[in-house]
Amino acid sequence: xxLQTLTYLVVGASFALYIAIALLSQARSTxxxxxxxxxxxxxxxxMATAAxxxxxxxxxxxxxxxxxxxxxxxxxxxxxxxxxxxxALLIAPYLRRFGKFTVPEFIGERYDSxxxxxxxxxxxxxxxxxxxxxxxxGVGIVFSRFLNVEISVGLMVGMAIxxxxxxxxxxxxxxxxxxxQYCVLIFAYTVPAAFISLQVTGTPIPQLAFGxxxxxxxxxxxxxxxxxxxxxxxxxxTSGTRSRVDVFFITLALMIGxxxxxxxxxxxxxxxxxxxxxxxxxxxxxxxxILYTTAPAVAALARLNLTQTIQPGPVGEADGNLAYEDRPxxxxxxxxxxxxxxEDKNGDGRIQYYDDSNAEFAADALAYGWRxxxxxxxxxxxxxxNPEIAGLPDWVVALVAAGGIAAALSTAAGLLLVIxxxxxxxxxxxVFARQVSERGELTAGRISAGVAILVAxxxxxxPPGFVAQVVALAFGLAAASLFPAILLGIFSFRVNKQGAxxxxxxxxxxxxxxxxxxxxxxxxxxxxxxxxxxxxxxxxEGIGALGALLNxxxxxxxxxxxxxxSGQVRELVERIRVPSRGEQPGRGEALERC
Amino acid sequence: xxxxxHWRDNLRxxxxxxxxxxxxxxxxxxxxxxxxxxxxxxxxxLGFWFAQQGSIYVFVALIFFYARRMAAIDxxxxxxxx
Numbered sequence: 001x002x003l004q005t006l007t008y009l010v011v012g013a014s015f016a017l018y019i020a021i022a023l024l025s026q027a028r029s030t031x032x033x034x035x036x037x038x039x040x041x042x043x044x045x046x047m048a049t050a051a052x053x054x055x056x057x058x059x060x061x062x063x064x065x066x067x068x069x070x071x072x073x074x075x076x077x078x079x080x081x082x083x084x085x086x087x088a089l090l091i092a093p094y095l096r097r098f099g100k101f102t103v104p105e106f107i108g109e110r111y112d113s114x115x116x117x118x119x120x121x122x123x124x125x126x127x128x129x130x131x132x133x134x135x136x137x138g139v140g141i142v143f144s145r146f147l148n149v150e151i152s153v154g155l156m157v158g159m160a161i162x163x164x165x166x167x168x169x170x171x172x173x174x175x176x177x178x179x180x181q182y183c184v185l186i187f188a189y190t191v192p193a194a195f196i197s198l199q200v201t202g203t204p205i206p207q208l209a210f211g212x213x214x215x216x217x218x219x220x221x222x223x224x225x226x227x228x229x230x231x232x233x234x235x236x237x238t239s240g241t242r243s244r245v246d247v248f249f250i251t252l253a254l255m256i257g258x259x260x261x262x263x264x265x266x267x268x269x270x271x272x273x274x275x276x277x278x279x280x281x282x283x284x285x286x287x288x289x290i291l292y293t294t295a296p297a298v299a300a301l302a303r304l305n306l307t308q309t310i311q312p313g314p315v316g317e318a319d320g321n322l323a324y325e326d327r328p329x330x331x332x333x334x335x336x337x338x339x340x341x342x343e344d345k346n347g348d349g350r351i352q353y354y355d356d357s358n359a360e361f362a363a364d365a366l367a368y369g370w371r372x373x374x375x376x377x378x379x380x381x382x383x384x385x386n387p388e389i390a391g392l393p394d395w396v397v398a399l400v401a402a403g404g405i406a407a408a409l410s411t412a413a414g415l416l417l418v419i420x421x422x423x424x425x426x427x428x429x430x431v432f433a434r435q436v437s438e439r440g441e442l443t444a445g446r447i448s449a450g451v452a453i454l455v456a457x458x459x460x461x462x463p464p465g466f467v468a469q470v471v472a473l474a475f476g477l478a479a480a481s482l483f484p485a486i487l488l489g490i491f492s493f494r495v496n497k498q499g500a501x502x503x504x505x506x507x508x509x510x511x512x513x514x515x516x517x518x519x520x521x522x523x524x525x526x527x528x529x530x531x532x533x534x535x536x537x538x539x540x541e542g543i544g545a546l547g548a549l550l551n552x553x554x555x556x557x558x559x560x561x562x563x564x565x566s567g568q569v570r571e572l573v574e575r576i577r578v579p580s581r582g583e584q585p586g587r588g589e590a591l592e593r594c
Numbered sequence: 595x596x597x598x599x600h601w602r603d604n605l606r607x608x609x610x611x612x613x614x615x616x617x618x619x620x621x622x623x624x625x626x627x628x629x630x631x632x633x634x635x636x637x638x639x640l641g642f643w644f645a646q647q648g649s650i651y652v653f654v655a656l657i658f659f660y661a662r663r664m665a666a667i668d669x670x671x672x673x674x675x676x
Binding site: 084210221 | 653
């Protein structure tokens, strides 16, 4: 069967599965629409959280990023997993105990302030739209690369699917489709990884490949990789080039940001008990860790594979480099998508792939007759082309397409749901139309989910020029605005609404200002984005951590200067800190049906 | 009173877990990277391993440990949910 047909079949089958699940799990009340009626089993919620969390970026781009960054790529690995420890220990169980529907709702009640709630909604919407634009783009890209359709068509199909199960099923529909999507994506990720690991090191377990010798000689994987890349002027794979301070702050910002992302937090509102929320975070991280410990192994294996394909012989000898006409089939395939681009700068008909920005290596390169790096490699290729490079059967390639789409759709759906619940529950029911009936609120939720999907689709089709920059923005803002407000709301009695609002706004303004200053969102950057200009040597990617510290400081300082919160707030804090025997799980908590 | 001791035990456990969390990631994976990279096990430099593998394994174990210990603390203080 043609690869194209096979891919259509596999992707089509996965869509049919998602739609079937949506039909079986329609939301009939606001409780089901926002938090799946709080009946989700902790293991199922763990899987759903993992799918919710792992986006198109985790699935398609992360291994590639690490492959070309080496040690510096560790910030993503530690940052995007370590955040779950904070979530499990400091946030999820207490917010589950709080027992309502949304993150802004908690902030509004804890600080006894509609203004705080609206600020939280604002932060949530900026963070979530930023994120969702990237997801929709991911859906479009996967479609266009694997199914040869226009990006717009791919986007339309993706939007239709998400529309169907998010609008009909709400959180309930999303949860169970996410469970299915997790299974699809993790299978699609680990199968090619096992094969490439087997080929290079002889062990099918990628995590063990790290500590294995390569089968074609040359010693252990990482030692050989370090040697092979430094011979070509690249930085050693295991040491990296970013400053230690910057690595520290980026990791911290990603961790705090993860723990402050509303679409992740809200998943822990769906389990029956406080105890389940703690356990479920463990399951979520376990399911995430399967991909996150596989990715760095794939990165190292693929980098070695790629480098050795281009440079099969000794560096510097005329026939040490791959002749362009001998290039393998996968090379040709991916040249068509322009993910690989070759330009024969020295006209020798061979491919030279080395670091031409390394001044120390320049003299050697000149002596070899090299006139600059001739190969441009898009990092996404590491995951997308992996099955072809490893010579795997077509059905695995088809599976990778379905996996990439599953990763993007599951995250998009989760984000769209928090956006719609912020609009219908926090803004409409909470502030502007408090008399709205349950049925009216549910309809409003569905309409706002629908509108959010249209906006997301538009952003995916016309990505604003700053999409690459905004990843830093989303995490930075989540870290600097929501996380401190939630944490202080649980762990302090003294922090009041003045403190919380001042803290959120100053964290937000500082982080936003710093990122705009160096990266220019809507405006031109004000200063060159280089280490010499950075505050304390912290790049815009890591500034959210400093923004969070500022938020903590301002919130506590302002609270000290203003009156303490009311006795009612004190009682709320007392209540959420301790689980209770009296309250039956998942029942009687705003679950009235309409 | 029961609630107060429950909260104190909770904080103590959180403190212990966060210390481990910090040491394996920021400590072993970042601040002590160069020192630990001197040690090589099966061809893998230890600092690099903690940054790309080890810290993640510890994180997973840590959350399950916390969840189990907390369940016991809830029970001891009579505030478990069933």
